[in-house]
Amino acid sequence: xxxxxxxxxxxxxxxxxxxxxxxxxxxxxxxxxxxxxxxxxxxxxxxxxxxxxxxxxxxxxxxxxxxxxxxxxxxxxxxxxxxxxxxxxxxxxxxxxxxxxxxxxxxxxxxxxxxxxxxxxxxxxxxxxxxxxxxxxxxxxxxxxxxxxxxxxxxxxxxxxxxxxxxxxxxxxxxxxxxxxxxxxxxxxxxxxxxxxxxxxxxxxxxxxxxxxxxxxxxxxxxxxxxxxxxxxxxxxxxxxxxxxxxxxxxxxxxxxxxxxxxxxxxxxxxxxxxxxxxxxxxxxxxxxxxxxxxxxxxxxxxxxxxxxxxxxxxxxxxxxxxxxxxxxxxxxxxxxxxxxxxxxxxxxxxxxxxxxxxxxxxxxxxxxxxxxxxxxxxxxxxxxxxxxxxxxxxxxxxxxxxxxxxxxxxxxxxxxxxxxxxxxxxxxxxxxxxxxxxxxxxxxxxxxxxxxxxxxxxxxxxxxxxxxxxxxxxxxxxxxxxxxxxxxx
Numbered sequence: 001x002x003x004x005x006x007x008x009x010x011x012x013x014x015x016x017x018x019x020x021x022x023x024x025x026x027x028x029x030x031x032x033x034x035x036x037x038x039x040x041x042x043x044x045x046x047x048x049x050x051x052x053x054x055x056x057x058x059x060x061x062x063x064x065x066x067x068x069x070x071x072x073x074x075x076x077x078x079x080x081x082x083x084x085x086x087x088x089x090x091x092x093x094x095x096x097x098x099x100x101x102x103x104x105x106x107x108x109x110x111x112x113x114x115x116x117x118x119x120x121x122x123x124x125x126x127x128x129x130x131x132x133x134x135x136x137x138x139x140x141x142x143x144x145x146x147x148x149x150x151x152x153x154x155x156x157x158x159x160x161x162x163x164x165x166x167x168x169x170x171x172x173x174x175x176x177x178x179x180x181x182x183x184x185x186x187x188x189x190x191x192x193x194x195x196x197x198x199x200x201x202x203x204x205x206x207x208x209x210x211x212x213x214x215x216x217x218x219x220x221x222x223x224x225x226x227x228x229x230x231x232x233x234x235x236x237x238x239x240x241x242x243x244x245x246x247x248x249x250x251x252x253x254x255x256x257x258x259x260x261x262x263x264x265x266x267x268x269x270x271x272x273x274x275x276x277x278x279x280x281x282x283x284x285x286x287x288x289x290x291x292x293x294x295x296x297x298x299x300x301x302x303x304x305x306x307x308x309x310x311x312x313x314x315x316x317x318x319x320x321x322x323x324x325x326x327x328x329x330x331x332x333x334x335x336x337x338x339x340x341x342x343x344x345x346x347x348x349x350x351x352x353x354x355x356x357x358x359x360x361x362x363x364x365x366x367x368x369x370x371x372x373x374x375x376x377x378x379x380x381x382x383x384x385x386x387x388x389x390x391x392x393x394x395x396x397x398x399x400x401x402x403x404x405x406x407x408x409x410x411x412x413x414x415x416x417x418x419x420x421x422x423x424x425x426x427x428x429x430x431x432x433x434x435x436x437x438x439x440x441x442x443x444x445x446x447x448x449x450x451x452x453x454x455x456x457x458x459x460x461x462x463x464x465x466x467x468x469x470x471x472x473x474x475x476x477x478x479x480x481x482x483x484x485x486x487x488x489x490x
Contacts, residue, residue: 026119026207026334027307028263030200030250031326033082033211034243035075035128035153035218036291037302038273038282041240045302046285049233050240054248055304058267062306063315063354067439069322069377072368073271073291073298075153076130078323079213082270083111083131083142085327085343087366089471092486094370097130099156099168104132105142106487110339112327113143113209119334122203125149126195127213134489140176148174148195150215154185159220161401162424186222188215189239193246197253204257212250213270214243219277220400236280261308266326269301276403276426278396288445292421293389294367294374295445296382305352312354319360320377321348342482364460366467373473374432376464380440383450383460387475388418390427402426436460 040046044059045066071081072088080086080093083105088094091109105111113123124146125139130153132138139147150172155161157170169181196212216222216239223238227245231237247267254260273282275290275297284290284297291298303321305311324345331339332347350358364378374387397403403426422429436450436457450457467473472480 037269068303085345104137371474
């Protein structure tokens with residue numbers, strides 16, 4: 001079902017925007033996060049096969065941002081940036097945590113839900129946390145009042161394509177308690193949505209922060225009976241269409257509660273698609289590569305902002321902004337206390353509110369793969385430094401198995417590092433040389449212009465040095481001066 005249409009005045013609100021908030025205004029914030037969704041998996045971002053009417057409508061009644069970035073193309077690192085407003089390398093969160101991890105987000109980090117909770121917000125998370133499994137790192141210890149979901153990715157389970165025998169039962173938490181293990185994963189999207197809708201109804205009379213980090217479409221993928229087989233384009237499309245249905249129910253809930261006019265809704269993905277899984281992965285077209293890389297297909301993701309009378313309807317913004325901007329932007333609105341720890345995000349209110357002529361406040365954005373500073377973007381230019389990267393090996397995977405699965409040697413599957421990642425997920429390791437791309441003309445990063453623009457290369461190299469000194473870079477053996485420790489469980 002569609003959520004109820006907004007009044008025409010809302011759709012024409014761009015003409016009378018007020019790009020500021022009163023001191024007393026505390027908007028509800030709903031942040032919906034997909035897992036491994038591709039840039040081109042939504043109709044409003046170019047999909048010709050997957051039907052996403054609710055997200056398309058969200059974009060039509062809000063603003064679509066076409067150059068929105070995550071900071072690393074992997075789950076835990078991306079979520080750390082979102083929650084802290086900092087590069088994950090600043091908070092020492094790299095890669096993806098799993099059931100064996102003894103580390104997590106440090107207790108001293110001041111997360112988005114903590115800030116909002118301190119401002120009187122009710123806070124709830126329903127879905128995947130992925131910032132630590134020990135009690136020290138639990139969502140309820142970091143500003144959330146309610147939690148239902150899983151602590152890490154759904155492939156850390158009996159469904160892992162290569163390491164299933166080593167995986168313990170997948171736990172499902174309700175607040176601080178494990179209430180079941182190895183759940184029916186086809187019900188994740190439905191159950192998460194029901195929890196989210198219930199939270200909205202129970203907290204409609206006060207400001208709330210609702211965080212919905214969906215489990216899907218991270219492999220292994222599942223759709224409920226209502227959606228399985230209903231798309232003419234296979235299971236992956238079924239899964240994304242169910243996520244779109246979820247967005248529709250959440251939007252209907254805020255309309256029914258009479259709070260749409262004071263609710264900011266944000267939607268994006270934690271990183272790009274897991275390409276080696278073929279028909280169980282999404283598309284980043286026209287961008288290059290996907291998850292686990294610093295190419296555009298890994299770090300540029302679909303982003304939609306919706307807020308009647310504040311965020312302009314039907315607008316497309318191509319200015320570069322990032323998940324790190326969410327915390328400082330909201331902090332500015334609420335006049336929350338000044339953070340004592342350094343953050344890297346910027347207040348992007350002018351971009352979200354559609355201020356005429358607004359530009360990205362970022363001089364540059366850098367992209368790490370683990371501890372390697374692999375690329376930097378400034379303006380339309382993006383410079384890649386020499387680094388190894390993974391790319392799908394031979395034919396793409398099928399039906400939950402990665403590419404080249406039949407030729408994998410079991411003894412090699414447990415390797416660590418980039419070679420291990422490549423082996424486990426059907427990738428091969430390739431090498432990227434120094435290369436400069438004009439993202440406006442060449443978003444697919446296919447034509448190296450470094451020889452034609454040596455002055456741009458020199459300027460971006462100089463900018464990168466400031467990040468190396470601050471955040472480190474194992475490619476150049478640089479140790480960052482501004483890096484904070486990761487949390488360690490006793």
